Amino acid sequence: MSEQSDFLDILLENHENMTEKQKKILEAAVETFSEKGYAATSTSEIAKKAGVAEGTIFRHYKTKKDLLLSIVAPTMAKLLAPFFIRDFNKVLLNDYGDFEDFLRAVIINRMEFAKKHMPILKICLQEIPFHPELKNQFIEHVFNKLIGRFKYIVESYQKKGQIIDIPPTSVMRLSASAIIGFILARTLLVPESEWDDEQEMERTIRFVVKGLSPDPK
Amino acid sequence: MSEQSDFLDILLENHENMTEKQKKILEAAVETFSEKGYAATSTSEIAKKAGVAEGTIFRHYKTKKDLLLSIVAPTMAKLLAPFFIRDFNKVLLNDYGDFEDFLRAVIINRMEFAKKHMPILKICLQEIPFHPELKNQFIEHVFNKLIGRFKYIVESYQKKGQIIDIPPTSVMRLSASAIIGFILARTLLVPESEWDDEQEMERTIRFVVKGLSPDPK
Amino acid sequence: MSEQSDFLDILLENHENMTEKQKKILEAAVETFSEKGYAATSTSEIAKKAGVAEGTIFRHYKTKKDLLLSIVAPTMAKLLAPFFIRDFNKVLLNDYGDFEDFLRAVIINRMEFAKKHMPILKICLQEIPFHPELKNQFIEHVFNKLIGRFKYIVESYQKKGQIIDIPPTSVMRLSASAIIGFILARTLLVPESEWDDEQEMERTIRFVVKGLSPDPK
Amino acid sequence: MSEQSDFLDILLENHENMTEKQKKILEAAVETFSEKGYAATSTSEIAKKAGVAEGTIFRHYKTKKDLLLSIVAPTMAKLLAPFFIRDFNKVLLNDYGDFEDFLRAVIINRMEFAKKHMPILKICLQEIPFHPELKNQFIEHVFNKLIGRFKYIVESYQKKGQIIDIPPTSVMRLSASAIIGFILARTLLVPESEWDDEQEMERTIRFVVKGLSPDPK
DNA sequence: TATGAATGAGGTTTCATTCAT
DNA sequence: GATGAATGAAACCTCATTCAT
Numbered sequence: 084m085s086e087q088s089d090f091l092d093i094l095l096e097n098h099e100n101m102t103e104k105q106k107k108i109l110e111a112a113v114e115t116f117s118e119k120g121y122a123a124t125s126t127s128e129i130a131k132k133a134g135v136a137e138g139t140i141f142r143h144y145k146t147k148k149d150l151l152l153s154i155v156a157p158t159m160a161k162l163l164a165p166f167f168i169r170d171f172n173k174v175l176l177n178d179y180g181d182f183e184d185f186l187r188a189v190i191i192n193r194m195e196f197a198k199k200h201m202p203i204l205k206i207c208l209q210e211i212p213f214h215p216e217l218k219n220q221f222i223e224h225v226f227n228k229l230i231g232r233f234k235y236i237v238e239s240y241q242k243k244g245q246i247i248d249i250p251p252t253s254v255m256r257l258s259a260s261a262i263i264g265f266i267l268a269r270t271l272l273v274p275e276s277e278w279d280d281e282q283e284m285e286r287t288i289r290f291v292v293k294g295l296s297p298d299p300k
Numbered sequence: 301m302s303e304q305s306d307f308l309d310i311l312l313e314n315h316e317n318m319t320e321k322q323k324k325i326l327e328a329a330v331e332t333f334s335e336k337g338y339a340a341t342s343t344s345e346i347a348k349k350a351g352v353a354e355g356t357i358f359r360h361y362k363t364k365k366d367l368l369l370s371i372v373a374p375t376m377a378k379l380l381a382p383f384f385i386r387d388f389n390k391v392l393l394n395d396y397g398d399f400e401d402f403l404r405a406v407i408i409n410r411m412e413f414a415k416k417h418m419p420i421l422k423i424c425l426q427e428i429p430f431h432p433e434l435k436n437q438f439i440e441h442v443f444n445k446l447i448g449r450f451k452y453i454v455e456s457y458q459k460k461g462q463i464i465d466i467p468p469t470s471v472m473r474l475s476a477s478a479i480i481g482f483i484l485a486r487t488l489l490v491p492e493s494e495w496d497d498e499q500e501m502e503r504t505i506r507f508v509v510k511g512l513s514p515d516p517k
Numbered sequence: 518m519s520e521q522s523d524f525l526d527i528l529l530e531n532h533e534n535m536t537e538k539q540k541k542i543l544e545a546a547v548e549t550f551s552e553k554g555y556a557a558t559s560t561s562e563i564a565k566k567a568g569v570a571e572g573t574i575f576r577h578y579k580t581k582k583d584l585l586l587s588i589v590a591p592t593m594a595k596l597l598a599p600f601f602i603r604d605f606n607k608v609l610l611n612d613y614g615d616f617e618d619f620l621r622a623v624i625i626n627r628m629e630f631a632k633k634h635m636p637i638l639k640i641c642l643q644e645i646p647f648h649p650e651l652k653n654q655f656i657e658h659v660f661n662k663l664i665g666r667f668k669y670i671v672e673s674y675q676k677k678g679q680i681i682d683i684p685p686t687s688v689m690r691l692s693a694s695a696i697i698g699f700i701l702a703r704t705l706l707v708p709e710s711e712w713d714d715e716q717e718m719e720r721t722i723r724f725v726v727k728g729l730s731p732d733p734k
Numbered sequence: 735m736s737e738q739s740d741f742l743d744i745l746l747e748n749h750e751n752m753t754e755k756q757k758k759i760l761e762a763a764v765e766t767f768s769e770k771g772y773a774a775t776s777t778s779e780i781a782k783k784a785g786v787a788e789g790t791i792f793r794h795y796k797t798k799k800d801l802l803l804s805i806v807a808p809t810m811a812k813l814l815a816p817f818f819i820r821d822f823n824k825v826l827l828n829d830y831g832d833f834e835d836f837l838r839a840v841i842i843n844r845m846e847f848a849k850k851h852m853p854i855l856k857i858c859l860q861e862i863p864f865h866p867e868l869k870n871q872f873i874e875h876v877f878n879k880l881i882g883r884f885k886y887i888v889e890s891y892q893k894k895g896q897i898i899d900i901p902p903t904s905v906m907r908l909s910a911s912a913i914i915g916f917i918l919a920r921t922l923l924v925p926e927s928e929w930d931d932e933q934e935m936e937r938t939i940r941f942v943v944k945g946l947s948p949d950p951k
Numbered sequence: 952t953a954t955g956a957a958t959g960a961g962g963t964t965t966c967a968t969t970c971a972t
Numbered sequence: 973g974a975t976g977a978a979t980g981a982a983a984c985c986t987c988a989t990t991c992a993t
Contacts, residue, residue: 102956120430122339125983136958141985143956209426212488213337249503257507260481261474268473271429286466290474294511319973342966353975358968538953554864556773559987570954575989643860646922647771683937690919690934691912691941698911705863717907720900724908728945753977776962787979792964794977 105143107133112150117202121151121210155210155217158203159224182245183292185236190262190284197266230255247297254295261291322360324350329367334419338368338427372427372434375420377441399462400509402453407479407501414483447472464514471512478508539577541567546584551636555585555644589644589651592637594658616679617726619670624696624718631700664689681731688729695725756794758784763801768853772802772861806861806868809854810875833896834943836887841913841935848917881906898948905946912942 111133115124126147130137144150197204211217230252237251246254265287269278328350332341343364347354361367414421428434447469454468463471482504486495545567549558560581564571578584631638645651664686671685680688699721703712762784766775777798781788795801848855862868881903888902897905916938920929 120339122337139957253503256485260477264477286470290511294507356974554773556771573953687937694911694915702907720904724945728941790978
């Protein structure tokens with residue numbers, strides 16, 4: 084399954100009846116927003132890149148902001164959170180005995196996801212701070228649901244004595260920092276340099292696992 | 301020393317001969333760029349907020365981009381890196397025996413710095429990805445110098461057997477992730493909620509220290 | 518007979534083969550043109566209000582202007598003048614002895630007409646000044662025919678010594694001003710306030726009759 | 735005193751500090767709005783006619799609507815009503831014994847006013863029905879004040895036995911219809927034809943005076 | 952016949968920048 | 973140095989109209 088079609092599958096989940104041109108518009112918008120930022124992108128640029136007339140954009144999206152939301156909102160509401168949660172369920176059902184195995188699965192999974200959807204994720208990251216609606220959507224659909232799931236998982240590992248006894252939110256913050264830092268370092272800072280993926284991942288996992296391990300009695 | 305004057309001190313280091321109006325322009329620009337993003341901010345808006353005429357901005361800064369650079373560049377070149385390095389020197393001279401003490405000092409120091417200069421840091425974070433000059437400046441003046449310093453420090457602690465034997469860049473990535481994650485969580489995600497600063501900091505320090513500690517032989 | 522069907526009857530006089538959609542389009546156009554003015558009304562708005570596709574309008578009316586003309590032209594050519602003339606004939610055939618009786622009949626008749634077709638009349642009033650074709654049509658089909666008829670009637674009353682001996686056009690101007698002023702005051706200025714229709718009409722009739730009565734010898 | 739400068743005097747009453755270009759914009763806007771209607775006039779057309787850049791319009795008037803209001807509102811608030819009232823005062827102070835003399839003065843005065851400001855009056859007439867703010871302003875600043883004044887005058891003539899004893903509003907309606915009908919016939923319908931101004935005016939005055947005269951006892 | 956996606960010209964408005972004062 | 977009117981290119985958006993289905 085190619086990245087392209089996968090991306091469209093996701094954005095199309097509820098809009099199967101999408102024109103070819105509309106798809107082109109979405110693709111062009113994602114690419115340009117990601118490269119230059121939302122505010123610095125002009126609709127005429129998107130139209131040109133999509134190979135459509137500028138008016139066509141506004142037939143499908145009432146405003147430029149609408150176009151942004153139609154990219155970011157489903158990414159957060161239907162893509163990020165559900166995927167996350169589904170993965171976590173899978174992870175739980177598989178009943179990884181070790182926190183380490185669980186962490187490894189999550190990192191690999193999210194890493195792949197990030198690689199596939201980097202442009203759209205970059206847009207989210209860049210625009211959420213400037214658009215209160217997006218911020219609210221993020222908190223509601225992503226953050227809160229994430230916390231709920233994570234709390235349950237962490238507590239189960241804490242009961243097993245594999246994680247130190249601190250609030251699950253703190254566990255989440257520390258783990259997420261490491262994972263996101265790993266992804267960002269990988270994709271943004273050193274995109275082409277010497278970087279042993281396998282090794283760095285192992286180092287990250289070891290770091291988190293040891294960092295969160297309980298003190299010996 | 302008030303935050304205001306401190307901010308201006310920094311941006312003024314090389315431009316002692318700055319008019320009152322110019323200072324007002326800088327302040328207004330920082331505030332607005334931070335709130336709405338560079339591309340979404342109009343110069344007329346800055347002028348209004350600064351209480352100057354629209355033309356006055358262009359008397360001091362040839363273009364709007366110039367204004368951005370005059371905020372971000374010195375922040376990175378003279379503010380971020382030098383401060384960092386100076387602190388590190390202090391830290392080293394004081395010869396903290398424990399890596400833990402060193403880490404604690406760094407976190408407290410950077411935390412204060414971030415609190416004081418949040419708007420300007422937000423601008424950097426948001427705009428660096430879209431402006432190649434800034435990206436280069438960042439890598440050259442901040443990232444590379446940081447790595448140089450850090451490498452030296454990490455290796456000294458590795459020699460003391462307090463840090464696991466992995467590449468200093470990995471140590472830096474893992475530590476920085478935790479610190480930056482701590483700061484972002486503190487300032488962006490939970491700006492007003494229940495958050496025990498002291499405790500969370502201790503948890504973060506413990507996490508990094510344990511996470512980087514060498515395996516027992 | 519409902520107002521709706523009556524309206525369509527009139528506009529349909531020569532176009533018996535009008536589809537249901539076409540009727541809907543005409544109704545929607547009349548309503549919207551009247552509310553917002555021709556230039557400020559978009560064809561898509563009409564389409565939406567009529568419940569048809571945007572393209573359907575242009576299947577029946579080559580241009581937007583065509584749509585306007587197809588409303589205004591028949592209203593003037595077949596609706597306004599003929600009705601007027603027919604009434605006048607009736608009036609004359611009945612041979613009202615008194616100018617006063619004649620005037621009363623005209624006012625009542627036109628008042629009812631105006632109430633029934635206010636939107637379409639408003640469109641005519643608003644758009645005639647901006648469209649030379651309409652202006653010509655108005656002068657040719659309404660104004661000139663009206664004058665011809667009126668001249669004959671006025672002269673007959675002048676012969677009877679019931680109207681002062683001034684040019685019929687002046688009589689027409691003065692009478693029309695009073696009648697139109699009456700209708701506008703009634704429909705536009707005081708649409709809901711205290712207004713005794715019966716009494717105001719009597720006052721208007723008395724005003725015109727006395728105003729046009731010959732000087733006593 | 736030329737019509738041009740007079741017009742600007744009026745619109746400038748409160749804005750003495752108006753750019754030359756701004757005046758040009760106002761003139762061009764009045765001319766074009768009057769000719770083609772507000773909605774059918776483009777700002778680029780106004781700019782071209784005024785000999786300024788399109789942006790210049792929006793430096794002085796935030797929106798196109800603003801430009802309309804800046805023409806119509808003062809015309810109604812400061813021009814129409816006050817002039818009217820001042821004239822009426824003059825008229826009263828001069829203590830015209832006869833209602834006929836009073837009427838003659840009013841007709842002449844308003845006729846001149848209409849001739850001078852026809853374009854701007856046409857704009858008012860055309861646009862008030864489509865803009866609720868304007869409608870309210872008209873009722874508040876023109877209509878209500880007019881009624882107040884007129885009531886007083888009419889009643890004084892009714893006491894003198896020169897006007898029939900009907901409500902002053904009815905007197906006003908009938909008189910205004912005749913005057914406005916006179917002006918419109920003169921300026922719109924027969925702008926160039928054979929029309930003896932002097933005679934038509936006398937006929938109108940006679941018509942109103944006789945039409946409103948009390949019944950002989 | 953009816954549709955509605957697509958168009959592109961043109962509409963209103965914004966904005967960085969210039970320049971006479 | 974400071975102003976703010978002026979600019980004109982370009983931004984976002986609308987709309988009458990066309991055309992493949």
